Amino acid sequence: MVLTELPYSQGVCAFYRWSNLVVTHPVLVSLFPVFKQHQGTGRRRMKALMVKKSRIVAFFVIIALLGGIISQTVMNTAKGINLGLDLQGGFEILYEVNPAEDGAEITEETLQSTVSALNQRVNVLGVSEPNISIEGEDRIRVQLAGVEDQQTARELLATEADLSFRDVDDNERLSGEDLEENGASVGFDQSNQPVVTVTLRDGNAFGEVTEDIINDYSPPNNRLVIWLDYEKGDSFVEESQQEEPKYLSAPTVNQPLYHKNIQIEGNFELEEAEFLAEVLNSGSLPVELEEIYSNAVGASLGEDAMEKTIFAGFIGIGLILAYMMVYYRFMGVVAAITLSAYIYIVLTIFNWMEGVLTLPGIAALILGVGMAVDANIITYERIKEEIRSGRSIMSAFKSGSRRSLSTILDANITTILAAGVLFYYGTSSVQGFAVMLIVSILTSFLTAVYGSRLLLGLWVKSRIFNKKPRVFGVKESEINEL
Amino acid sequence: MNFKTNKRVRFVKHRKKFFLFSLVFTLAGIILLSTAGLNLGIDFESGSKVEVLANETLTEEEVYEQFAEAGSGYEPDDVTLAGDNNEMAYASFIGTLDQAEIAEIQNYFVDQYDNEPSVSTVSPQVGQELAKNALISVLIASIGIIIYVSIRFQFLYGVASIVALLHDAFFIIVVFSIVQFEVNVPFIAAVLTIVGYSINDTIVTFDRIRENMNEKEEIRTFDDLAEVVDVSLNQTLTRSINTVLTVVFAAVCIFLLGGEAIRSFSFALVIGLIAGTYSSLFLASQLWLVWKWKSLEREKNKPKKEDPEDLEPEV
Numbered sequence: 047m048v049l050t051e052l053p054y055s056q057g058v059c060a061f062y063r064w065s066n067l068v069v070t071h072p073v074l075v076s077l078f079p080v081f082k083q084h085q086g087t088g089r090r091r092m093k094a095l096m097v098k099k100s101r102i103v104a105f106f107v108i109i110a111l112l113g114g115i116i117s118q119t120v121m122n123t124a125k126g127i128n129l130g131l132d133l134q135g136g137f138e139i140l141y142e143v144n145p146a147e148d149g150a151e152i153t154e155e156t157l158q159s160t161v162s163a164l165n166q167r168v169n170v171l172g173v174s175e176p177n178i179s180i181e182g183e184d185r186i187r188v189q190l191a192g193v194e195d196q197q198t199a200r201e202l203l204a205t206e207a208d209l210s211f212r213d214v215d216d217n218e219r220l221s222g223e224d225l226e227e228n229g230a231s232v233g234f235d236q237s238n239q240p241v242v243t244v245t246l247r248d249g250n251a252f253g254e255v256t257e258d259i260i261n262d263y264s265p266p267n268n269r270l271v272i273w274l275d276y277e278k279g280d281s282f283v284e285e286s287q288q289e290e291p292k293y294l295s296a297p298t299v300n301q302p303l304y305h306k307n308i309q310i311e312g313n314f315e316l317e318e319a320e321f322l323a324e325v326l327n328s329g330s331l332p333v334e335l336e337e338i339y340s341n342a343v344g345a346s347l348g349e350d351a352m353e354k355t356i357f358a359g360f361i362g363i364g365l366i367l368a369y370m371m372v373y374y375r376f377m378g379v380v381a382a383i384t385l386s387a388y389i390y391i392v393l394t395i396f397n398w399m400e401g402v403l404t405l406p407g408i409a410a411l412i413l414g415v416g417m418a419v420d421a422n423i424i425t426y427e428r429i430k431e432e433i434r435s436g437r438s439i440m441s442a443f444k445s446g447s448r449r450s451l452s453t454i455l456d457a458n459i460t461t462i463l464a465a466g467v468l469f470y471y472g473t474s475s476v477q478g479f480a481v482m483l484i485v486s487i488l489t490s491f492l493t494a495v496y497g498s499r500l501l502l503g504l505w506v507k508s509r510i511f512n513k514k515p516r517v518f519g520v521k522e523s524e525i526n527e528l
Numbered sequence: 529m530n531f532k533t534n535k536r537v538r539f540v541k542h543r544k545k546f547f548l549f550s551l552v553f554t555l556a557g558i559i560l561l562s563t564a565g566l567n568l569g570i571d572f573e574s575g576s577k578v579e580v581l582a583n584e585t586l587t588e589e590e591v592y593e594q595f596a597e598a599g600s601g602y603e604p605d606d607v608t609l610a611g612d613n614n615e616m617a618y619a620s621f622i623g624t625l626d627q628a629e630i631a632e633i634q635n636y637f638v639d640q641y642d643n644e645p646s647v648s649t650v651s652p653q654v655g656q657e658l659a660k661n662a663l664i665s666v667l668i669a670s671i672g673i674i675i676y677v678s679i680r681f682q683f684l685y686g687v688a689s690i691v692a693l694l695h696d697a698f699f700i701i702v703v704f705s706i707v708q709f710e711v712n713v714p715f716i717a718a719v720l721t722i723v724g725y726s727i728n729d730t731i732v733t734f735d736r737i738r739e740n741m742n743e744k745e746e747i748r749t750f751d752d753l754a755e756v757v758d759v760s761l762n763q764t765l766t767r768s769i770n771t772v773l774t775v776v777f778a779a780v781c782i783f784l785l786g787g788e789a790i791r792s793f794s795f796a797l798v799i800g801l802i803a804g805t806y807s808s809l810f811l812a813s814q815l816w817l818v819w820k821w822k823s824l825e826r827e828k829n830k831p832k833k834e835d836p837e838d839l840e841p842e843v
Contacts, residue, residue: 355786362781366774373770406717413721416775417728424732427767456680457731460673461724467669476662479717483724
């Protein structure tokens with residue numbers, strides 16, 4: 047076996063250092079110097095047979111910390127998770143992107159720009175967290191959770207990108223068609239500020255427009271306002287008062303520009319500049335969106351059913367924890383702690399990845415709980431076996447942890463391999479399943495293997511359980527004397 | 529589990545019965561699937577979608593009732609409410625409605641709500657593609673698993689674990705054909721979950737067989753090899769049972785207490801978990817035993833040319 051056990055004492059020490067950095071709680075801080083002392087003297091007395099209380103104290107400090115962090119943040123984490131279409135209900139459209147002109151090709155770039163344009167439009171609708179994704183080589187899936195009105199959603203998405211350049215009185219001066227295809231990109235000016243460079247089809251037309259604006263308007267009204275999907279009644283004067291104006295940008299024109307290549311300056315953040323460039327490109331997109339599928343999705347779990355299911359999930363997890371504690375006694379308690387940490391960490395990571403939770407995602411989470419429990423069970427059964435074969439508690443713990451690691455590792459790697467293939471070849475909800483599964487397995491490996499070892503190790507190494515196999519669910523009569 | 533032989537469950541002794549059972553089940557399953565088939569939901573079947581606009585708030589029950597009143601045999605597969613006050617409803621029918629049926633439905637709702645519902649056909653393209661991709665992914669994953677297991681264990685372990693995996697997935701599908709629950713996208717997720725569980729379970733069992741094979745000094749007879757498998761299965765039995773029990777707890781809770789929509793999904797999970805445990809104990813290990821013995825015999829009968837170390841399992 048190539049794998050070696052993580053040097054145990056190192057793991058524990060590292061944790062102390064880490065805790066010292068993050069702990070600000072006065073009571074806990076005051077506890078730490080105590081333990082460090084004990085740890086130091088404890089090491090010198092390694093061979094002494096007395097119970098080392100410091101490790102037990104460390105165990106409770108870790109539990110208190112964990113409990114504190116989880117109880118403080120779990121509500122926010124749970125609320126922050128985006129529910130998928132199947133859980134929340136909404137509207138879904140799958141488009142096939144076709145080139146507007148025969149012979150033209152759909153590239154990755156065109157798809158990206160189309161997604162940006164759709165995103166911009168969905169934002170107008172006020173949908174929170176639209177999910178717009180590229181599928182395959184020429185498809186875009188738009189999922190609008192919470193949108194029930196098919197008509198509005200379809201109209202909004204299906205209108206061709208309508209890019210226009212208007213003066214401050216909203217008269218159209220130029221349109222998206224005047225831009226060179228894929229001619230917008232992000233550059234930097236002399237002071238390293240991001241700018242958007244645009245290539246026009248006809249430099250003269252732009253020159254005339256800019257000349258008119260300079261002649262007709264005086265600063266600060268000498269602007270050429272860029273709109274996406276301008277609607278009758280929209281007004282620059284009104285929108286400029288808004289915090290989030292509907293127009294994209296309102297660059298000022300300082301001189302007539304008889305050029306094909308122009309530069310839009312502004313106090314852009316890099317991201318803003320990239321976004322504007324993408325939208326300008328999509329405004330001149332030579333694509334047609336053909337709807338190949340649309341579906342109003344009812345929440346398969348309505349609010350009521352969702353609550354029921356969450357309740358059922360809690361009961362299920364409660365039963366698992368209770369079973370573990372009854373069967374594995376003290377080790378079961380450790381398993382219960384690491385499992386709680388596991389669920390919390392998975393949800394946090396998922397939140398942080400801005401993942402969308404769907405029913406298949408919940409399935410993966412359940413499988414993850416199963417695998418985390420399994421890792422615990424495999425380790426504990428090994429430890430019990432080693433105790434039965436007559437080893438001391440300490441050595442049974444060490445060899446049980448070491449020998450179970452390769453089993454768990456092989457089982458986990460095989461499952462991750464399968465999940466990776468599902469992610470690579472699957473579509474939409476199959477991918478969601480795979481992502482959740484990979485996150486779950488990695489987390490469960492961390493909590494069920496290392497978390498369990500750390501916590502259990504603190505007790506075992508305190509020597510409080512020496513000669514007490516019953517704590518581990520092993521009867522004295524079962525032990526084979528060597 | 530205890531090492532004492534008298535307490536041991538004799539798995540290997542009954543292996544032929546398990547093979548026979550699985551064979552009969554598989555054949556019955558194939559016949560069942562080709563005759564009764566699956567109860568495919570709107571995700572996988574083409575059909576019609578009727579968009580009803582009412583001038584009042586609708587409930588799902590009302591919509592079902594209205595369709596029943598409109599004419600006999602109109603039972604939507606799925607009803608979705610929409611609009612600010614739920615005054616819209618989308619009713620999906622499996623199978624395309626013909627002109628006469630459309631006219632009958634439209635006339636009824638014009639009388640009811642003074643509004644002609646629009647009828648469109650829906651294609652199951654997306655659902656079918658999802659299922660197709662899932663199937664292809666599982667097959668590709670199987671090859672990947674065989675390669676990984678061949679490197680870490682041995683080729684035969686890999687093949688046996690894939691047989692178990694496909695068995696479990698097939699088992700759920702057959703059970704769904706028997707009970708005729710609706711097959712929808714969450715069902716696919718449940719099958720994938722079981723695929724993951726099955727692999728995990730089988731590998732853990734094989735890991736112990738591999739370990740015991742290393743400790744065993746010499747294997748002369750079939751019984752020697754069978755002994756290794758039996759001991760290994762018994763050593764991992766407690767773990768197998770405890771693990772499946774805990775996951776079944778969660779699945780059964782969701783089945784009993786969760787919402788209606790998730791019921792067939794959790795049912796598939798429970799069935800698959802049982803199949804997964806059965807296949808790692810009674811199928812995968814026994815298959816490996818039979819195949820391994822054959823390959824050992826083949827090696828023995830060969831003239832002694834190759835390095836005899838090849839007989840030893842790799843680690």
